[in-house]
Amino acid sequence: MKKVTIVEVGPRDGFQSVSCMQIPTEEKIAIIDRLAEAGVQHMEITSFVSPKAIPQMSDAAAVAEYALKKYPDRDYFALVPNLRGAANAYALGLRKVCYVVSLSTSHNKANINRTHEQSLAAFREIRETYPDLQLDVDLATTFGCPFEGKYLDPQQPVEFLRPYWEAGMRSVTLCDTIGIADPAQVRRVLCAVKEAYPELAVQVHFHDTRGLGMVNTLTALEIGVDGVQTALGGLGGCPFAPGASGNLSTEDTVWMLNEMGYDTGIRFAPLLAAAKAQKEAVPGNYSGHHICVEKETPCQF
Amino acid sequence: MKKVTIVEVGPRDGFQSVSCMQIPTEEKIAIIDRLAEAGVQHMEITSFVSPKAIPQMSDAAAVAEYALKKYPDRDYFALVPNLRGAANAYALGLRKVCYVVSLSTSHNKANINRTHEQSLAAFREIRETYPDLQLDVDLATTFGCPFEGKYLDPQQPVEFLRPYWEAGMRSVTLCDTIGIADPAQVRRVLCAVKEAYPELAVQVHFHDTRGLGMVNTLTALEIGVDGVQTALGGLGGCPFAPGASGNLSTEDTVWMLNEMGYDTGIRFAPLLAAAKAQKEAVPGNYSGHHICVEKETPCQF
Numbered sequence: 001m002k003k004v005t006i007v008e009v010g011p012r013d014g015f016q017s018v019s020c021m022q023i024p025t026e027e028k029i030a031i032i033d034r035l036a037e038a039g040v041q042h043m044e045i046t047s048f049v050s051p052k053a054i055p056q057m058s059d060a061a062a063v064a065e066y067a068l069k070k071y072p073d074r075d076y077f078a079l080v081p082n083l084r085g086a087a088n089a090y091a092l093g094l095r096k097v098c099y100v101v102s103l104s105t106s107h108n109k110a111n112i113n114r115t116h117e118q119s120l121a122a123f124r125e126i127r128e129t130y131p132d133l134q135l136d137v138d139l140a141t142t143f144g145c146p147f148e149g150k151y152l153d154p155q156q157p158v159e160f161l162r163p164y165w166e167a168g169m170r171s172v173t174l175c176d177t178i179g180i181a182d183p184a185q186v187r188r189v190l191c192a193v194k195e196a197y198p199e200l201a202v203q204v205h206f207h208d209t210r211g212l213g214m215v216n217t218l219t220a221l222e223i224g225v226d227g228v229q230t231a232l233g234g235l236g237g238c239p240f241a242p243g244a245s246g247n248l249s250t251e252d253t254v255w256m257l258n259e260m261g262y263d264t265g266i267r268f269a270p271l272l273a274a275a276k277a278q279k280e281a282v283p284g285n286y287s288g289h290h291i292c293v294e295k296e297t298p299c300q301f
Numbered sequence: 302m303k304k305v306t307i308v309e310v311g312p313r314d315g316f317q318s319v320s321c322m323q324i325p326t327e328e329k330i331a332i333i334d335r336l337a338e339a340g341v342q343h344m345e346i347t348s349f350v351s352p353k354a355i356p357q358m359s360d361a362a363a364v365a366e367y368a369l370k371k372y373p374d375r376d377y378f379a380l381v382p383n384l385r386g387a388a389n390a391y392a393l394g395l396r397k398v399c400y401v402v403s404l405s406t407s408h409n410k411a412n413i414n415r416t417h418e419q420s421l422a423a424f425r426e427i428r429e430t431y432p433d434l435q436l437d438v439d440l441a442t443t444f445g446c447p448f449e450g451k452y453l454d455p456q457q458p459v460e461f462l463r464p465y466w467e468a469g470m471r472s473v474t475l476c477d478t479i480g481i482a483d484p485a486q487v488r489r490v491l492c493a494v495k496e497a498y499p500e501l502a503v504q505v506h507f508h509d510t511r512g513l514g515m516v517n518t519l520t521a522l523e524i525g526v527d528g529v530q531t532a533l534g535g536l537g538g539c540p541f542a543p544g545a546s547g548n549l550s551t552e553d554t555v556w557m558l559n560e561m562g563y564d565t566g567i568r569f570a571p572l573l574a575a576a577k578a579q580k581e582a583v584p585g586n587y588s589g590h591h592i593c594v595e596k597e598t599p600c601q602f
Contacts, residue, residue, distance in 0.1 A: 182560035183519060211509075211553040211590035215516040218484060252512040259483035289512035 001263040005042055005227035007203060008035055008250055010278075011063070012044040012079055014235030016056055017246065018284045025059040027281050029066050034274035035232065039266040040250075042075040042227065043067075044098070048085035064092050079138070081112055086126045090133055098136040098173065099123055103160055104145030107177070111140065120163055127168045136171040137164055138205070142189065143174075143181035150180050154192035161197070171201040173229060176216065179209025179246075183219040190223050205229035206248055207237065208287050213248035214256065221257075228253065233275040234287030249288030251275045302564040306343055306528035308504060309336055309551055311579075312364070313345040313380055315536030317357055318547065319585045326360040328582050330367050335575035336533065340567040341551075343376040343528065344368075345399070349386035365393050380439070382413055387427045391434055399437040399474065400424055404461055405446030408478070412441065421464055428469045437472040438465055439506070443490065444475075444482035451481050455493035462498070472502040474530060477517065480510025480547075484520040491524050506530035507549055508538070509588050514549035515557065522558075529554065534576040535588030550589030552576045 011032055015023055032045060045067045051058035060078065067076050077096035080086045089097050101119040102108035108119060127135055142157050144150035151157075161172060174189065181189075186204070193202055204220040205228075206213040217228050230250040237246020251274075254266045275291050312333055316324055333346060346368045352359035361379065368377050378397035381387045390398050402420040403409035409420060428436055443458050445451035452458075462473060475490065482490075487505070494503055505521040506529075507514040518529050531551040538547020552572045558565050576592050 182557050184561040209590060209594060210556060211515055211550065212557055214512055215519050215557070218516050249512065255511060256483050256513055256516070260485040289510060293510060 001261055003263045003265070004221055004257055005203075006040070006250065006254060006257075006264050006266060007042040007044065007227045007229045008040045008232060009044040009205070009229045009247070010035075010232035010235055010250065012047050012057075013229075013247060014231040014233070014284070015282070016047065016054055017236045018056060018282055020283060022056065022058075023282055025062050028059070028063055031232065031274065031278050031281075032063070032067055033070075034270065034277065036071055036074070038270040038274055039264075040271075041265060043077075044229075045076050045078055047079035047081075048088045048097075049079070049081055061088065061092060064089065064094060068093050077134075077136070080126070082122055083125050083129060086130060086133065086135075090130050095132065096134040096136070098138050099126065100138040100140055101164075102140040102145070102177070103151065103157055104141040104148050106147040107141045107145045110147075116160075120167070123164060123169075124167050134171070135169065136173065137161070137169050138173045138175055140175045140177045143176045143185055144178055146178050150185075152185075154185075154188040157189060158192050158196045161193070161200075165197055165200065170199070171203070171226075173203040173205050173227075175205040176207055179207035179213065181206065181216050182212060183215055186216050186219045187223060190220060190225065194224070201226040203227035203229060207246055208234065208248050209237070209246070213287075214252065217248060217253060218256070221262075232271075232288075233278050233291055234289075235278070235282070235284050237285045237287065246285055246287055249275070249286075249290070251290050252288055255290060302562055304564045304566070305522055305558055306504075307341065307551065307555060307558075307565050307567060308343040308345065308528045308530045309341045309533060310345040310506070310530045310548070311336075311533035311536055311551065313348050313358075314530075314548060315532040315534065315585070316583070317348065317355055318537045319357060319583055321584060323357065324583055326363050329360070329364055332533065332575060332579050332582075333364070333368055334371075335571065335578065337372055337375070339571040339575060340565075341572075342566060344378075345530075346377050346379055348380035348382075349389045349398075350380070350382055362389065362393060365390065365395060369394050378435075378437070381427070383423055384426050384430060387431055387434065387436075391431050396433065397435040397437070399439050400427065401439040401441055402465075403441040403446070403478070404452065404458055405442040405449050407448040408442045408446045411448075417461075421468070424465060424470075425468050435472070436470065437474065438462070438470050439474045439476055441476045441478045444477045444486055445479060447479050451486075453486075455486075455489040458490060459493050459497045462494070462501075466498055466501065471500070472504070472527075474504040474506050474528075476506040477508055480508030480514065482507065482517050483513060484516055487517050487520045488524060491521060491526065495525070502527040504528035504530060508547055509535065509549050510538070510547070514588075515553065518549060518554060519557070522563075531555075533572075533589075534579050534592055535590075536579070536583070536585050538586045538588065547586055547588055550576070550587075550591070552591050553589055556591060
C-alpha cells in the first residue's frame with residue numbers, strides 16, 4: 001500500500017471562513033481531538049494573525065498550547081503572515097509554520113496588503129530571525145487569480161519561487177485559491193516545479209469551487225507530491241462568494257484513497273463522525289459529500 | 302485535440318428527479334434547444350415509461366417529436382423500460398433507445414419490479430420485435446447497490462452482460478447509480494469489460510454522491526470509453542436521499558475537458574447559460590459548481 005500524506009487544514013482554513021459566530025476554543029479543541037483520534041498526523045491548527053483582521057483566530061495561543069502539549073509528536077503547524085506571528089508561534093514552542101504569499105501581485109496586495117518585494121523581505125526576516133523554525137511557503141493563486149485570470153505558463157511559479165528557495169524555503173504548498181486549476185495544468189505546473197527544485201517538498205491545496213478539487217488532488221498524488229491539504233467537512237471557501245464551495249473535504253478524500261488501496265493512516269468512520277459533529281456545532285459553508293449521504297435508498301431508473 | 306463524447310442525460314435523468322412541479326413541455330424543449338445550440342450532439346431526451354410511474358415523463362411523445370423533427374441528424378435517444386415503451390418510441394421515429402437493468406438483483410426488483418430473468422426476456426423481446434432499433438443497455442448499480450453494498454469482483458458485470466451480448470447488445474452504459482465507485486474500481490471494471498467485449502461500445506455514467514463523479518469520469522476517459530454521461534446543472538439524484546447530490550454536471554465536465562485541451566465540441570459559455578436558465582425555471586437538486594460561482598472575489602489567505 002502506497003503511503004500518502006493528508007494535511008488537515010480545517011482548524012485554520014475552515015474555521016477562518018466562519019464569520020457568523022466565534023467558535024468556542026473548547027469546540028475547536030474537541031474537533032482537533034476527534035481528528036487526532038481518527039489518525040490525522042498532519043494539521044494546520046491555527047494562525048497567528050492580527051485578531052483585528054481575523055477575530056476567529058484570536059485564540060491561536062490557547063489552541064496551539066493545547067495541541068502542542070497533548071500531541072507533541074505530531075506534525076502540527078500554524079500559519080503566520082509576518083514576523084510578529086512567527087514570534088508568537090515560536091514563543092509557544094511551535095517549530096513549524098507556513099507563510100503565505102500570492103503569485104498574483106494584485107491578489108497579494110488585496111489579501112495581505114504587500115508588494116511582492118515586501119513579502120519576500122518579510123520571509124527573509126523570519127528566516128533569519130528564527131533559523132531553527134521550519135518555514136514553509138503557501139503559494140496562493142498558483143494556478144490563477146480572481147483579478148488576473150488563469151496562469152498558463154508553468155515557469156511563472158517556478159521563477160517566482162527562486163528567491164524563496166535561495167532564502168531557505170524547503171517546502172511549498174501550491175494553492176489553487178480560487179479553484180480554477182484543471183488536471184492538465186496541475187501536471188504541467190507540478191512537473192515544472194519538481195524539475196526545477198528536486199529537493200523541494202511540494203504539497204498541493206485545491207479548492208472545489210468548480211468541482212475539480214478531487215480530480216486535481218488525485219492527479220497531483222499520481223504525479224507524486226509530498227502531501228495534499230484538505231479540510232474537515234469541506235468547510236471553507238470565500239465568505240465573499242456566496243454559494244461557491246470551498247475547500248476539498250478531508251473525509252471524501254480519505255474515503256476515496258482508502259478505497260483505492262492507498263495508506264492514508266486515517267480511519268474513515270471516526271473521521272466522518274468528526275465532520276458530522278463539526279457541522280452540527282459550527283455553521284458554515286460545507287462542501288463535503290459524505291456528510292450529506294443520509295441513507296442509501298434506491299432511485300427509480 | 303482528442304475528441305471525447307459527452308452524452309447529455311438531463312432531459313431524462315435530471316427532469317425525472319423533479320417531483321415538486323410538472324415541468325412545462327415548452328420549458329423542456331427550450332432547454333433541449335439551448336443544449337443543441339451549445340453544441341451537444343448526444344442526448345437522452347426523455348423516457349417512454351408509464352405516466353403513472355413517472356408523471357414527469359408523460360409528455361415523452363411531444364418532446365421526442367419536436368426533437369427528432371428539429372434535430373434529425375443528432376444522436377438523440379430515449380429510455381424505455383419495456384416493449385411498450387420501445388413500441389411508442391419506435392412509432393415516433395426513434396431508432397435508438399436504452400434499456401435499463403440493474404446488476405443488483407434486489408435493486409432490479411425495487412427499481413423496475415423484475416427478476417433478472419424477466420429483464421433479460423424483455424430485452425430479447427424488444428431486440429426481436431425491432432431488429433433495426435439500436436438497443437443500448439444501461440447497467441444500473443454496476444459498482445455497488447444500496448442494499449448489497451459495493452461490488453468488488455470486476456467479473457461480476459462481465460458475466461452478467463454475456464447473455465445481453467449474445468442477444469445483440471452492442472453498446473452499454475456502466476452506471477454508478479449510488480455514486481459509490483472509486484477510480485481504482487473504475488479502472489478494474491472498465492478493463493475487464495473491454496477485455497471481455499472488445500467490440501462493445503462502453504459509456505459511463507457516474508453520480509457525484511460521494512464527490513467522486515468527476516474523478517471517476519476523467520479516469521474512465523483516460524482509460525478509454527466511447528462516451529461519458531452527464532446532466533445539465535448536475536440536476537438529478539435520488540428524491541429519497543435528501544442532500545445527496547446526484548448527477549455529475551455537464552458544464553463542470555465540459556469546462557474541465559475544454560481546459561485540458563480535449564475536443565468536446567461543446568462551447569462552455571452558452572452551456573453554462575443554459576444551466577443557469579434551467580436552474581431559474583426548474584427547481585430541483587443541482588450539484589453543479591459553476592452555476593454557483595457568482596463572482597470572483599479574493600479570499601483572505
